[in-house]
Amino acid sequence: MNPVSTPAAPVVTHHSTGLQPGEGAPGTMREHHDHHELGFLRKYVFSVDHKIIGLQFLFSGLVFLVLGGLMAMAIRYQLAWPWKPMPGLSWMFPATGGAITPEFYTMLFTMHGTIMIFFVIIPLLTGAFGNFLIPLMIGAPDMAFPKLNMFGYWAMWPAFVLILMGFFVEGGHAAGGWTSYPPLSTIESAAPGSLSGQTYWLMSLTWVGVSSMMGAVNYVTTIVKMRAPGMTMMRMPLSVWGLMIAAFLQLFALPVLTAASIMQLLDRVIDTGFFTPTNLIVNNLTPDSFAHGMPAAAAGGQPLLWQHLFWFYSHPAVYILVVPAMGFTSDILAVHARKPIFGYKPMVYSMAAIAGLGFIVWGHHMFTSGMNPALGMSFMVATIMIALPSAIKVFNWLGTLWGGRIRLNSPMLFAIGFVSMFIIGGLSGIWMAATPVDIYIHDTYIVVAHFHYVVFAGSMFAIFSAIYHWYPKMFGRVMNETLGKIHFVGTFIFTNCTFYMMHQLGVAGLMRRTADPYAYDVYAHLQPLNEFITLSAFCMFAWQIFFVVNFFHSLFWGYRVGRNPWEANSLEWDAPSPPGHGNFDAPLLVHRGPYEYSSPEVAEDYLPQTRTV
Amino acid sequence: MMRLIAFLLLLAVPVLGVWTFVTAADNNWWFPPAYSTFAPDIDWLFDFIMYMVAFTFVVTEVALAWFVLKYSAKRHDKGVFTHGSHKLEMIWTAIPAVALLVIAFTQMETFANIKFASGFPTQGRFTREKPIAQVWASQFDWRVRYPGDDGVLGTVDDLEAAYEFVVPVNEDVVFELRSRDVIHSWFVPEFRLKQDALPGHTIPVWFNATKEGSYDLVCAELCGWGHYKMSGRVRVVSAQEFEAYQADLKAKWFSNGKE
Numbered sequence: 001m002n003p004v005s006t007p008a009a010p011v012v013t014h015h016s017t018g019l020q021p022g023e024g025a026p027g028t029m030r031e032h033h034d035h036h037e038l039g040f041l042r043k044y045v046f047s048v049d050h051k052i053i054g055l056q057f058l059f060s061g062l063v064f065l066v067l068g069g070l071m072a073m074a075i076r077y078q079l080a081w082p083w084k085p086m087p088g089l090s091w092m093f094p095a096t097g098g099a100i101t102p103e104f105y106t107m108l109f110t111m112h113g114t115i116m117i118f119f120v121i122i123p124l125l126t127g128a129f130g131n132f133l134i135p136l137m138i139g140a141p142d143m144a145f146p147k148l149n150m151f152g153y154w155a156m157w158p159a160f161v162l163i164l165m166g167f168f169v170e171g172g173h174a175a176g177g178w179t180s181y182p183p184l185s186t187i188e189s190a191a192p193g194s195l196s197g198q199t200y201w202l203m204s205l206t207w208v209g210v211s212s213m214m215g216a217v218n219y220v221t222t223i224v225k226m227r228a229p230g231m232t233m234m235r236m237p238l239s240v241w242g243l244m245i246a247a248f249l250q251l252f253a254l255p256v257l258t259a260a261s262i263m264q265l266l267d268r269v270i271d272t273g274f275f276t277p278t279n280l281i282v283n284n285l286t287p288d289s290f291a292h293g294m295p296a297a298a299a300g301g302q303p304l305l306w307q308h309l310f311w312f313y314s315h316p317a318v319y320i321l322v323v324p325a326m327g328f329t330s331d332i333l334a335v336h337a338r339k340p341i342f343g344y345k346p347m348v349y350s351m352a353a354i355a356g357l358g359f360i361v362w363g364h365h366m367f368t369s370g371m372n373p374a375l376g377m378s379f380m381v382a383t384i385m386i387a388l389p390s391a392i393k394v395f396n397w398l399g400t401l402w403g404g405r406i407r408l409n410s411p412m413l414f415a416i417g418f419v420s421m422f423i424i425g426g427l428s429g430i431w432m433a434a435t436p437v438d439i440y441i442h443d444t445y446i447v448v449a450h451f452h453y454v455v456f457a458g459s460m461f462a463i464f465s466a467i468y469h470w471y472p473k474m475f476g477r478v479m480n481e482t483l484g485k486i487h488f489v490g491t492f493i494f495t496n497c498t499f500y501m502m503h504q505l506g507v508a509g510l511m512r513r514t515a516d517p518y519a520y521d522v523y524a525h526l527q528p529l530n531e532f533i534t535l536s537a538f539c540m541f542a543w544q545i546f547f548v549v550n551f552f553h554s555l556f557w558g559y560r561v562g563r564n565p566w567e568a569n570s571l572e573w574d575a576p577s578p579p580g581h582g583n584f585d586a587p588l589l590v591h592r593g594p595y596e597y598s599s600p601e602v603a604e605d606y607l608p609q610t611r612t613v
Numbered sequence: 614m615m616r617l618i619a620f621l622l623l624l625a626v627p628v629l630g631v632w633t634f635v636t637a638a639d640n641n642w643w644f645p646p647a648y649s650t651f652a653p654d655i656d657w658l659f660d661f662i663m664y665m666v667a668f669t670f671v672v673t674e675v676a677l678a679w680f681v682l683k684y685s686a687k688r689h690d691k692g693v694f695t696h697g698s699h700k701l702e703m704i705w706t707a708i709p710a711v712a713l714l715v716i717a718f719t720q721m722e723t724f725a726n727i728k729f730a731s732g733f734p735t736q737g738r739f740t741r742e743k744p745i746a747q748v749w750a751s752q753f754d755w756r757v758r759y760p761g762d763d764g765v766l767g768t769v770d771d772l773e774a775a776y777e778f779v780v781p782v783n784e785d786v787v788f789e790l791r792s793r794d795v796i797h798s799w800f801v802p803e804f805r806l807k808q809d810a811l812p813g814h815t816i817p818v819w820f821n822a823t824k825e826g827s828y829d830l831v832c833a834e835l836c837g838w839g840h841y842k843m844s845g846r847v848r849v850v851s852a853q854e855f856e857a858y859q860a861d862l863k864a865k866w867f868s869n870g871k872e
Contacts, residue, residue, distance in 0.1 A: 101838075102838045102839060102841060102842075103838040105838075105841075106835070106837070106838055106840070175837075175838070176835065177835045181795075181796055181834075181835070183794065183795050183796070183812060184795040184796065184835065184836060184837060187794075187795070190752070190794065190795050190837055191837045191838060192838065277812045277813025278813065279813075280793070280794050280812055281751075281793050281794060282752070282794040282795070283752065283794075302813070303796060303811060303812060303813070304811065337684070337692065338691070338692045339692040339693065339694075339695075340694065340695065340696045340697075341696075341697075342695070342696070342697045342698075343696075343697035343698075343701075343702055344696060344697065345697075346697070346702050346706075368798065368807045368808055368809050369809045369811070370808070370809050370811040370814055370816050373724070373725075373728035373729055374729065376724060376728070377721060377724070377725075380717060380720060380721075380724075381714075381717045384713050384714075384716055384717045385710075385713060385714075385717075387709070387713055388706065388709055388710050388713055391669075391705065391709045392702070392705060392706055392709075394673055395673075395701075395705040396697070396702075398673065398676050398677060398680065399697065399698075399701070401677070401680040401681065401684060402680055402684070402693070403684065403692055403693030403695070404680075404684045404692045404693070405684065405688060405690075405691065405692045406680075406681060406684045406685035407685070408615045408616055408619055408681070408685045413615075413619060416619070416623070416677065416681060419677060420623055420626055420674060420677055423669075423670060423673050423674060423677075424626075424630070424670070427666045427669060427670055428666070430662055430665075430666060430713075430716060431659065431662055431663075431666075433717075434658060434662060434716065434717075434720045435720055435721075435724040435728075436651075436654070436655050436658055436720050436723040436724040436727060437655060437658050437659050437662065437720070439655065439724075439727060439728075439805065439806065439807050440655050440659075440802075440805040440806075440807065441659075442807055442833070443798065443800075443807070443833045443834060444833075485615055489618060489622065492622055493622070496626065496629075500629075500630060500633065501633070501642075503633075504633065504637055504640075504642035504643075505642070507637065507642065507643055507644055507659075508641075508642055508643065508644070508645065508802075509644070509645055509800075509802035509831075511800070511831060511833045513835045513840060514840065514841045515840075515841040516841045516842070517841065519841070519842060519844065520829045520831060520844060521829055522645055522802050522803070522828070522829045522831075523829075525641050526642075529642060595696070597692065597694075598691035598692035598693070598694045599694055600691075600694060605691045605692065
């Protein structure tokens, strides 16, 4: 049943093109590309090949994942055992013997959020899989604008450098939360991280935005203009739909964030007053001395303006983090359940509805902000209605599994895990959308539990699933199944132990971003629960060793597989594994949608999109 | 083997999930006591959503676990060849849509009551025009300015106190919330009340505390490195004690330190 459990015979592969014997025959597209040999630098570093660029995003995203994960562990350590020295880390904090300082704590959660969102999840979903999958799934030889694509990845490098440099400046890195609300983030004397760390943070994010916008332009153009003959929009795999909808979200929302970051940068550097109100006294300093000599009366800015602009991007960004993940999950569920996706069109429309509604719900982050409360009502109704397309998706995933012939391999387990976890993350959102309930739970751990269920247990599970699923296409080898299953079981258990209990902290009223909550009588009894969560989080982090070992081991010693190890239908499985430059070695003609599994038309339980019957 | 493990793992989610919520109160992982007039309303709305969410949660998670167990069995025939069902899509669009609208419209009255201008008390000693005090947030403390004998803020007989906000019990209390520097948030878990203090703005807030006692006043919006220790107290006292407190504060404030 399981195609990966039997070792395939070793295949001799052409060392530079990844071609297998017999491929690249004269007269095919492939033959044309064999004529020019590229040097190492052009082939693997400054590559214009969408697959290499996808892998570049994948590897840099995974490196930042480790960094962001380590920060999460430090945050958890502090919450379980506040101000206790961290074992073995006294060299990092000689002044405190290894204990976290309050300043460092604020920086930790700021940078954990920033790195996980802007340097891990978005680049992994849209950068890595968007690049790798879109041309392969629609039958294109490459992206519409390969050089722009390369530039899109290399625009991340100034962002990488700036975000890492920020850790070493005086006062440390940005410490105003990943939301960077002014005036905390704009006034230098308000926080150590606002000295110059915040400037690096803003510049870095501007580069991330530039990179994402170039990617989004490329994805949309490629999908609209470069589909293979016969590949109508309604024959596209849902991954492609998800990635295209996410690209539209980026195109329309990112310019707002980029403009807002530049405004905040101007507030900090040349004393404009977009977000800084008049007559502030910060740290007993008068306005004249904290704002580089800006006359106090000249400020007159609005802190709420930043919140509106920031959330106008960052709420749609939440859907950038999850809509492609929904697409991957839909595809992977259909492949390994050997069933057509249940309700293809409702799946497409519901993703579009989530994205569309996503633009009119940003105010639900601001119910207690001092925004006119009447606005809260309309934001509440729009937000609660987002649960509707989300529910439709869940029901359709269940419908897909129903009556299937499920192959419980690693990609499938993580995809099922995504569905299970997304149900929790989606449902808990209803509490937060409800304005009166949000008065109480806003900025508590219920919120933390909610977005970790969506972004970690949701999107990250989908990313794991996608890595296991498309690894054979990326590297021509499969990952080890036993290790993959062990990875799933532990990750699933410890993820729930970690994040489910955070709902309980939130119901008890515990606020997020608090270094030592136990000083308050009302929170003192929550320390044992926090210790349990911390131990679970440590176990979850340590458990990822099974993934790391599997990933690198399989890179060199995994079983080699042919083009279509999962017996899947979509076009990427028509290309060699890994595909060479130009992707396909024969002209493609698409006859049907990608979900004809268990079709009565053929003897096998799958029917590739290109096959003639 | 994996089939059974996956089934048990998926089934554990709804079982342990519901168990966690059912036993939460006994484990002290639940709401702090509700000591304001609107706190029970908010708790009721939370529970109302919880029952609808819990139903959906259990049904979908159990179905998922069951499908995984049932349909991952080794079989040699093909799966069911279906691309969906228009009727089912209609059912699972319409029913959640109605349920969600019910949830949304149920919330509105309570929110309007707490935050809208129309919900503010107009009778009684304290109104928007005559607040009990102005509460100032700054890094990292709370200061309270009472209007003094003339009942008008911003005059020479204003009284100031740091750290502690004293209010009478069972009486509608309106105060003005301001910030001196960055954004803070005024949060008393027992009152279920949270409001950001926004620099440059004066935001009116009201509540009616129903039980005498001293409660943690928590800053709920990141305000800098000392955010975690930006604590205060709200002390709810009888009307007589409130008058005595004001007189005592006045004596301290105008005694030039001799008292």
